[in-house]
Amino acid sequence: MLATAVARIDHPDYRLYVGVYPNDPGTIAAARAVAATDPRIRVIVGPRDGPTTKADCLNSLWRALVADAADGPIKAVVLHDAEDVVHAAELTVFDTLIEGSAVVQLPVLPLVRRGSLVSGHYADEFAYAHIVQQPVRAMLGAAMPLAGTGCAIATDMLAAIAADRGGAPFDDTSLTEDYELGLHIAERGGRSRFARVRDPRDDSLIAVRAYFPDSVPTATRQKARWMTGIALAGWDRTGWGRPQALADHWMRFRDRRAPVSVLVLAIAYAAILLWPLSVGLHWLTGTAVADDRLADWLLIATTLLLVWRLGMRVGCTAHDHGWRQAGWSLPRFFVGNIIALIAAPRAIRRYLTLLRGGPLIWDKTAHAFPEPGTPLA
Incomplete structure (x- = not known):
């Protein structure tokens, strides 16, 4: 990912920070080998053995970035996961749109593995979320949750949050810190922008592309973590936001309807x-x-x-992935429902464990980076 990113990114001034764990010497060696070829890459070994939460790793990167601030002002922090394929023009978009905004989010385009209905259902869900849901949130003035990747956050906003949290802007007690961070930025009055921009050079959508889980067990674990963090624990942690912000309340209600939706699905x-x-x-x-x-x-x-609903799903998938994938979105709709039905009991058990004072367990999802030459359209 590091080698591909520095080869693709078309921007004159950036630095890449990659977080690794001290008990993962293989990853440390691989990251340092790439960093030795490019001075813009910094490998940060965290203080604790992994796996911890994603937020804990991000806080290590934040502390390293603050220490480097003497080298010059830092305009924004861009978040990416290790499996992401970045677009060449994304930093140009962030550099332009972050002016006057607290956060800018790009669309996420999951890559579909041939023959995998599980992998493909992520493409359908993200297409609907990033064509319909996020623009509607922006239109209504509701808080915009972040995708956790492909988002740029103004450094002064992160610094203000860090000051309130003892120097760590990312909440390492959260299973879905990206979702909560977007809500928290809105509550602080920060402006959020969702950017669907096309590169004028080739008309490609400037977005994050990545493989998502392609088996039922791995997808179930990921969906259970999302459900626990957003629909269950998220209710306790973030509440309903600003008083009388009815649009924001409605959107949070929609975010948290998953357990009820699963019950209705089971009955249906x-x-x-x-x-x-x-x-x-x-x-x-x-x-x-x-x-x-x-x-x-x-x-x-x-x-x-x-x-x-199915018509909207087909239309959104066709818009981002073409009509061939849109046709597959119909059987993938039912696959997604089955995954949700399996994930719900796991999420409820995990939430009950948290309520009883149990430890926060980060159920890491295994991802893969595309092989060179993989079509990304």
Whole structure:
């Protein structure tokens, strides 16, 4: 990732900080080997053995960056994960749009592994989130949660947060510090911008591209962490934000609806399985199915809403990934539902453990960096 990033980034003034753990000599050696070829790369070995939380690693980088501030002013801090493929023009976008803003977020475009419905469902979800949800949040003036990658945060905003938190701007007790940080910046009055910008040189979308989990177990672990941090523990940690900020309250309610949505999903799939059984029993016993007009109207209404939702999903996926992937988004919709159903009990168990004073466990998701020559469109 480091070698590819410095080869791709088209910007005259930047520095790359990479965080590693003292008990991971293989990664330290690999990172230092690349750093030896480029003075813009700094390898920071954290004080604690890993894995810790992502925020704990970021705080180590922040302390190193503050120590280097004597070399000159730092305009913004850009966050990336080790599996990210950066766009050549992203720092130019950040450099321009961070003026007058506290944070700028780019879209995330998951790379789809051929033949993997699990990998592909991330592409559908991020396409909908970054074409519909984030622009609507901005239009309503609601707080914008960060994706944890492909975002630039003004240094003065991070410094102000660090001053309130004893020198560490990232909350290392959070499972979803990126989501919470976006809300916290909004509560401090910081302006957030979501940038969908195309590179005039080749018309490519300036976005972050990366592989996401491509198996049910790995996707389930990641979704359980997100669900715990946002929908369950996030409620305790961040509350409902500014008083009378109705748009922000509504969006936070939507963020936290996952446990209820999973319950509705479970009931719906159970009903789908039981419906033919019910019809068969009525046929065998020679009894008539009861005429329930309310149930008929509910079936029609919810079916139309489902068609609308699937249509939006197909359209968003087509916009970012093309019509071939849009066609696959329909079966991937059901795959995503199954993953959510499996992840929910895991998330609830983890949350109950936290409530009982159990330790915060960072369930790290394994990722892979694309091989050279992998198509990224």
